[in-house]
Amino acid sequence: MTDCKNEIINSVLNKTPTREAMKANCTWPGLIKAYKEWLPVNKETPIVTLQEGATPLIELKAIEAIIGNGVKVHAKYDGLNPTGSFKDRGMTLAISKAKEEKCEAVICASTGNTSASAAAYARRAGMRAFVVIPDGYVAQGKLAQALVYGAEVLAIRGNFDRALDIVQEIANKYPVTLVNSVNPFRLHGQKTAAFEIIESLGEAPDWLCIPMGNAGNISAYWMGFNEYFQARKSTKLPQMMGFQARGSAPLVFNKTIKDPKTIATAIRIGNPVNKEKAFIAKEKSNGSFLDVTDEEIVNAYKLLGKEEGIFCEPASAASVAGLLKRKEEIPSNATIVCVLTGNGLKDPDCAIKNNDAAFYSDLDPDINKIANIMGL
Numbered sequence: 001m002t003d004c005k006n007e008i009i010n011s012v013l014n015k016t017p018t019r020e021a022m023k024a025n026c027t028w029p030g031l032i033k034a035y036k037e038w039l040p041v042n043k044e045t046p047i048v049t050l051q052e053g054a055t056p057l058i059e060l061k062a063i064e065a066i067i068g069n070g071v072k073v074h075a076k077y078d079g080l081n082p083t084g085s086f087k088d089r090g091m092t093l094a095i096s097k098a099k100e101e102k103c104e105a106v107i108c109a110s111t112g113n114t115s116a117s118a119a120a121y122a123r124r125a126g127m128r129a130f131v132v133i134p135d136g137y138v139a140q141g142k143l144a145q146a147l148v149y150g151a152e153v154l155a156i157r158g159n160f161d162r163a164l165d166i167v168q169e170i171a172n173k174y175p176v177t178l179v180n181s182v183n184p185f186r187l188h189g190q191k192t193a194a195f196e197i198i199e200s201l202g203e204a205p206d207w208l209c210i211p212m213g214n215a216g217n218i219s220a221y222w223m224g225f226n227e228y229f230q231a232r233k234s235t236k237l238p239q240m241m242g243f244q245a246r247g248s249a250p251l252v253f254n255k256t257i258k259d260p261k262t263i264a265t266a267i268r269i270g271n272p273v274n275k276e277k278a279f280i281a282k283e284k285s286n287g288s289f290l291d292v293t294d295e296e297i298v299n300a301y302k303l304l305g306k307e308e309g310i311f312c313e314p315a316s317a318a319s320v321a322g323l324l325k326r327k328e329e330i331p332s333n334a335t336i337v338c339v340l341t342g343n344g345l346k347d348p349d350c351a352i353k354n355n356d357a358a359f360y361s362d363l364d365p366d367i368n369k370i371a372n373i374m375g376l
């Protein structure tokens with residue numbers, strides 16, 4: 001608290017608000033302005049922002065109680081970004097750079113969140129947004145977003161991996177900019193989440209637990225942790241703990257999965273485009289990859305909801321499911337951050353089907369009857 005106050009006083013004296021002060025004053029300008037010295041932008045770059053970033057790091061007391069041993073666990077809740085996922089961190093930069101290059105249309109393949117984010121930022125910048133999605137495998141909330149944000153939606157009979165092949169070819173042949181995580185600006189934007197974690201904790205965590213699909217995010221975090229470490233803003237690097245759904249785990253089993261299957265549709269990806277980078281992050285950080293079953297994902301999803309008050313999407317819960325699966329290996333007193341990549345509202349069907357709630361329907365509007373059901 002005192003640190004925060006001093007920051008604010010200093011910022012008033014110096015007239016350049018610090019990131020802490022901007023967060024405290026609710027004048028956070030979005031992550032490009034907040035981290036401009038760390039990002040490939042210049043004075044001419046038009047900044048397309050929805051004031052993404054500065055998401056909370058929330059202590060997970062119920063998970064800590066399960067693990068014990070003095071272990072501290074936090075969630076980096078990136079589902080609180082403007083379109084409800086971490087993709088906004090990458091998209092603000094990818095779209096700003098596309099705008100700088102006078103591009104008029106962007107394209108992406110998506111399991112849902114990339115399409116929602118690309119649509120929001122591209123339309124805000126006055127560009128066309130083409131999104132290619134696996135028909136029938138995008139959660140309702142994400143599809144709703146793409147439609148409302150004004151994307152041109154192309155639903156294919158095929159999975160994400162096929163969609164990614166198609167958009168890469170289209171971007172090679174035609175004047176449309178690809179905004180999947182093969183676009184390097186995406187990763188630079190996303191690395192800012194690692195900066196924020198170090199700023200919140202005052203140090204890098206011991207473990208970073210993160211779900212992996214196309215493996216852009218784990219690669220971006222690793223870049224961010226390394227940059228802050230080299231700048232002496234932390235004294236250590238975290239071990240990168242990546243998790244995939246068992247039916248969709250090409251990085252865990254080190255082979256392409258032709259027909260990936262999982263309840264976590266966001267990470268239903270069989271041939272991750274950033275696999276080389278992800279393996280480097282794993283090896284250099286002394287980290288490790290592991291698969292979690294859909295059942296373990298759903299258990300963690302429910303636990304986060306009813307014990308922590310945090311509603312994330314199933315893919316995000318894979319980070320907590322994975323951490324619990326690795327419980328015995330956690331060093332005592334370790335500090336751990338689990339990345340919750342997307343908001344639970346993205347996938348209402350999953351929520352309605354997977355909960356332990358008491359739901360009494362078709363009730364008479366009668367006080368006595370209701371009190372009776374309440375056990376009063």
Ligand code: AN7
Nearest residue numbers: 110111113114213214215216217341342
């Ligand atoms: C909630 O939107 O690939 O390992 O097309 O939506 O960086 O791919 C989404 C991925 C984790 C995996 N959690 O991140 C897409 C897409 C959520 C996600 C991931 C995704 P990467």
